[in-house]
Amino acid sequence: MTAATTTAETFRPALHFATRNTWLNDPNGLIYHGGVYHLYYQNNPFGSVHGNLSWGHATSTDLLNWTDHPVAIACDENEDIFSGSIVFDRHNTSGFGSGSTAPLVAIYTSAYKPDSAHPGIQAQSLAYSMDGGYTWTKHTGNPVLSRNSREFRDPKVIRYDGAAGSYWVMVAVEAKDFQVVLYKSEDLKSWELLSTFGPANATGGIWECPDLFPLPVDGDPENVKWVLTVNLNPGGPNKGSAGQYFVGDFDGTTFTSASTVTEGLQDPDRLGEYQWLDWGRDYYAGVSFSDAPDDRRLMIAWMNNWQYVNDIPTSPWRSPMSLAREISLQTNEGKLCLVQQPAGDWTALADAEPFCLSETTIHEGVQVLAGAAGTVQRIDVTLRPGSAAEFGLILRGDGVTGTRVGIRPGEAKLFVDRRESGQTDFHESFPSLDTAPLQATAGTYRLTIFVDRCSVEVFAQGGLVTMTELIFPAETSTELSVFAVGGTATVNNLQVTQFA
Structure with missing residues (x-):
């Protein structure tokens, strides 16, 4: 072994997921399916620095021990595969299913390359899997949603069932506008704009990787609030990358925050008043699992910071994931707060x-x-x-x-x-x-x-x-x-x- 390799392996985590010898960043497409937790992630299959972004893939049955798999969705000459999410399309609304087999559908950001048909544009695309998430086919009709924007990315798709009806909802970002955009679809292919949220609270850096989910307050199923998370870089409470959250209501069209401190661009003196997923330097792009058992809300984040990400002494592998955390919503001194506990036995x-x-x-x-x-x-x-x-x-x-x-x-x-x-x-x-x-x-x-x-x-x-x-x-x-x-x-x- 070389000295560099020895150093890298000295730091290889025992409790956290890391790739064998390549770059890793944002968790993507977290889903529990067929008794298995699937963790996809931003991955450079060809090196240990940011680039050639594709979706890597790991699985676990207990959230503690992870098995790495071959690249799931690969970049090509037209696009890099940026962040996104996966849903189990159990009623085959997309039409990608076959017979009695319903598909998993990945909704990801196509970051189009200069020589592609959409040079420089970020738009939302689909891929589907018929074998439980191990092999993927890109939809021939991609992209399915474009705003002709260079900063429109990171779609998290959920199934909404409420007073307004039953349909798919996408939350994504216009990153440099500090804005979450919400869309609606019946089939995951055609999308209709519902509403926007932001700017609000922390806006010291671009907004990325949103999530939207309901949680019971203090464990009471009759009292449910919605949580919107959004990550930003830079602008965290201790500098660099971080994630914030808002607590409020979602009526199927609009998210209304009850925890906004400042509208518009932030007051830098009020960072300590905002609600943060984590106050440390190295918890970014946190998103939650779809379909976790027993309606648990489980979240994983990338454990690094864009300030020094390419320089940490772990080459050729680069960056671990956080532990999986179980998220609940509790009242603390009259304020609704997320409470996080490490998941697993x-x-x-x-x-x-x-x-x-x-x-x-x-x-x-x-x-x-x-x-x-x-x-x-x-x-x-x-x-x-x-x-x-x-x-x-x-x-x-x-x-x-x-x-x-x-x-x-x-x-x-x-x-x-x-x-x-x-x-x-x-x-x-x-x-x-x-x-x-x-x-x-x-x-x-x-x-x-x-x-x-x-x-x-x-x-x-x-x-x-x-x-x-x-x-x-x-x-x-x-x-x-x-x-x-x-x-x-x-x-x-x-x-x-x-x-x-």
């Missing part, structure tokens, strides 16, 4: 008896926890503030430096500090101290942290706030420590589960 992956600690004082400085070292871990911890100005954990450390995940109670903030997390000098934007608003609950802070070989995902206060960050620590940096600055704090309880 994590007990099945445990490699040994967990390390446990309870009612332990964190003194000023850094204290290594003997017996808690590891490279792939789940950490569940409850912390109680004392006199310290900040306190928390140091992950993948060497006894002094590492990735700090902590609390500043006086500022009501959670933070992830990766300025001394390992390799950070590959791009000037990577070393960062990122923060999110976080209030104590009953006087304590509860964190669930998933540590993988190149990432940290933090779920705070039961998933009310999340932060996702890439890290590139040395192989020898395996220590877990607690720290406090300016006083003391308390570990109420801590459990560290090791994964192979």
Whole structure:
């Protein structure tokens, strides 16, 4: 092995999906079908940088272990295959089915090349599969929806059944107009404009990869609200790429937000008031699965940031996906908020008896926890503030430096500090101290942290706030420590589960 290959494999995730040796970005076409979760994704089959965009394909039965498959929908001399979605056309409204076999239909953005019939245009096209999503045929009538726009992309299609009727609804974006556009179809081929949404809230960068779905409020099926998510780059709360969401109502024609803070272009001083899918640097293009069992709303995002995406030290594979998350809508201090929890049976992956600690004082400085070292871990911890100005954990450390995940109670903030997390000098934007608003609950802070070989995902206060960050620590940096600055704090309880 070369040194570069060794470095890349050092960082290959154990818990997250990554390709074998190629580029990966936005998740596409997420669907549960035939007992299998299908994850399609933006992929360059020929290299480890952005280009030649096609749809890669992976499958899982448990959302934890993934099998990579050959490219599903390939670019050609006329088009790159940009982001989109997949539906199970169970009533064969498209006519692509055969006999008793209903098709899966992919709705994707054709990014037309200069020598094609639609040079420079982005329009929406179809492909269909008759074998459960493994092989695909492009529709001969593509594109099925064009606005003669260079920035019209990322269609998420859902089946709407409500007071207005039963039909397909597409949400896509006019990226540079900060606008979500909604269309209606009976057959997935002919589309009628319904309405538009935006600009609103965060508009510091182009809008991409929208999603629209209903959720019960606090688990009450009689009280349902709709959630519209839209990702933007740049303009996130900690710079670079991010995803925001709006909560409101959808009547089959128009989405009406009840959570808009600012209409039109954003006020940069109000970023902290907007609702974010994730406050970290590396959670982008998050979209949800169609047809997930038991009406669960499950979401996966791309774990990277366009600021430094081509420079992370993992060549020839580039970028992992986030963990799958189950999304719910809950009331918190009178406000409707998305709550996210890692999906999957994590007990099945445990490699040994967990390390446990309870009612332990964190003194000023850094204290290594003997017996808690590891490279792939789940950490569940409850912390109680004392006199310290900040306190928390140091992950993948060497006894002094590492990735700090902590609390500043006086500022009501959670933070992830990766300025001394390992390799950070590959791009000037990577070393960062990122923060999110976080209030104590009953006087304590509860964190669930998933540590993988190149990432940290933090779920705070039961998933009310999340932060996702890439890290590139040395192989020898395996220590877990607690720290406090300016006083003391308390570990109420801590459990560290090791994964192979």
